[in-house]
Amino acid sequence: MIRQYLKETVYEAFQQRMHFIFKEFDHIFVSFSGGKDSGLLLNMALDFRSKYYPHKRIGVFHQDFEAQYSVTTEYVERTFQRLEKERMVDLYWVCLPMATRTCFSSYQMYWYPWDDTKEEIWVRPMPRHPYVINLKNNPMTTYRYRMHQEDLAKQFGRWYRTAHGGGKTVCLLGIRADESLQRYSGILNKKYGYQDRCWISKQFKDTYAASPLYDWSTSDVWHANALFGYDYNKLYDLYYMAGLKPSQMRVASPFNDSAKDSLNLYRVIDPEIWTRLVGRVRGANFGAIYGKTKALAYRTLSLPEGHTWESYTKFLLATLPVRLRNNYIKKFQTSLDFWHKTGGGLGEETIQELIAHGYRIQRNGVSNYTVMRDSRVIFLGKIPDHTDDIKSTKDVPSWKRMCYCILRNDHTCRFMGFGLTREQQRRVDGLKTKYKEVVKQDGI
Helix, strand or coil: CCCCCCCCCHHHHHHHHHHHHHHHCCEEEEECCCCHHHHHHHHHHHHHHHHHCCCCCEEEEEECCCCCCHHHHHHHHHHHHHHCCCCCEEEEEECCCCEEECCCCCCCCEECCCCHHHHHHCCCCCCCCCCEEECCECCCCCCCCCCEHHHHHHHHHHHHHHHCCCCCEEEECCCCHHHCHHHHHHHHCCCCCECCECCEEEEECCEEEECCCCCCCHHHHHHHHHHHCCCCCCHHHHHHHCCCCHHHCCCCCCCCCCCHHHCCHHHHHCHHHHHHHHHHCCCHHHHHHHCCCCCCCHHHCCCCCCCCHHHHHHHHHHHCCHHHHHHHHHHHHHHHHHHHHHCEEECHHHHHHHHHCCCCEEEEEECCCCCCCCEEEEECCCCCCCCCCCCCCCCCCCHHHHHHHHHCCCCCCHHHCCCCCHHHHHHHHHHHHHCHHHHHHHCC
């Protein structure tokens, strides 16, 4: 999709979107993470509501991941304390055990914030407010113990709609398209937006998610914060003093892919929290030391004597716990089937380079998933052991790429081109059965 610039500013476009949201939906709540985007969205949504729809209730949902910088906790506390005094605002601070992906361990795919079986090693104490939702105070009928973090967020929306009498409900998200290619495609590749609006998507029956800041840039966000004098997470000031670029400043779970490169900053910025992080998730210290080094860089990986990349990959698989091993095998087999039967889109330069190096390939139509609509290519023989001799792309499949995923604890195999396809692993296998009766009752 080609980017089009309009005469209106992003702020004016935001105001129009908010008018549409407040007129179209019965119930509205903001997902507030403690980051700059969700913080700005929350403040502007509250100002907009006070000015144009003062009698409309609005909810605030905070999903607490337990492990975070102290200044982030302080910012969330300040925000909720301020909102306690607001009329027509419902507060929900969720501290429930949930499966959260970790990229630092070869033995666990997830860790569980607020795990009730590990309270003695929690990174910080449980917040104490009447609006905190935990296992001892949980009105969420759609919550299931240790459910995935993304499912928890979505199921909160379903519960929120029911708890407020039904009707169309929307969750406002501070997601912006220029944060990453994944978020860009996630917004613009939606086939069915709500009333042709790509920034609104359906989650369940009468339950939607909207990203009214989707076309804002990072500079737009900070300009608005300065212009309106909003409070913000002072972690960004510390990031700036630490030399990070604005694009590198993320407020996220410290153990996921997007935060691993800056994990080592916890040592400097928040040493007390850092000591607790090390004891909370196995592999955190290793990730902090080597997360930004070339110790496990793809090009510098060395092969043990007597092994091919295929045999080494199979050896590593044999050392893993059954659950992790099956996860990798399922993804690897999907990749092998894809490159043998469907094919991936490759540029003409890469195709000619593969042919010149003797790889047995065949064109298989045109790819609908590449911008230039390149040729799809399938491999007629075995998948290459490695493709270090192919310099024009990193997208060619090989056993070395599979091996790299294991060594980097890349459980989702993003290095091989996979997205966050939990639906293929978890939803299809378990979620339909798990929620079968709920789905029937709710008419989803």
